[in-house]
Amino acid sequence: MSTDEYLDDVEWTVxxxxxxxxxxGDCEDCSDKPCLHLCPAECFDHQEERQGEIYFSYEHCIECGACLVFCGNDPDKGAVSWTKPEGGKGVEYDFG
Ligand code: SF4
Ligand code: SF4
Incomplete structure (x- = not known):
């Protein structure tokens, strides 16, 4: 099953x-920009028209925590700050 197919079964309360x-501000010096390739929900986008700034949208985040590993906890990057959504909000998985 592809990532897209998995995401078809996921719901969000945004x-x-x-x-x-x-x-x-921390993204300018980040040469490899793993966020553009490793976020499974494609929440990070490269905005060429905004001087290559990284644009982030949280709405369809699946709360996998990967961006904390490849950016937030990396001392050479550290642009991502991560918390859990408020109770009852965020992604909802249907394991049925
Ligand atoms: S969000 Fe993190 S990984 Fe992505 S470009 Fe910025 S510093 Fe790099
Ligand atoms: S936790 Fe980070 S890597 Fe995972 S889906 Fe959300 S934004 Fe993407």
Whole structure:
């Protein structure tokens, strides 16, 4: 089953507040930009028209925690700050 097929079975109750924030100021010096390739929900986008800034949208995040590993906890990157969404908000998995 592909990632897209898995995501077809996922639902979200989107919080008003983003549970992840990205400090774009830290992205300029990030040469490999793993966020553009490793986020399974493709929440990170490269905005050429905005001088290559990284644009982040939290709404369809599946809360896998990968961006904390490849960015937030990496001392050479550290642009991502991660919290859990408020109770009852965020992604909902149907394991049935
Ligand atoms: S991995 Fe982190 S620091 Fe690098 S471009 Fe993506 S968000 Fe910015
Ligand atoms: S937690 Fe996972 S799905 Fe959400 S933004 Fe980070 S890498 Fe993407």
């Amino acid at each position: 919080d008003d507040q983003g549970h992840i924030t990205v400090d774009n």
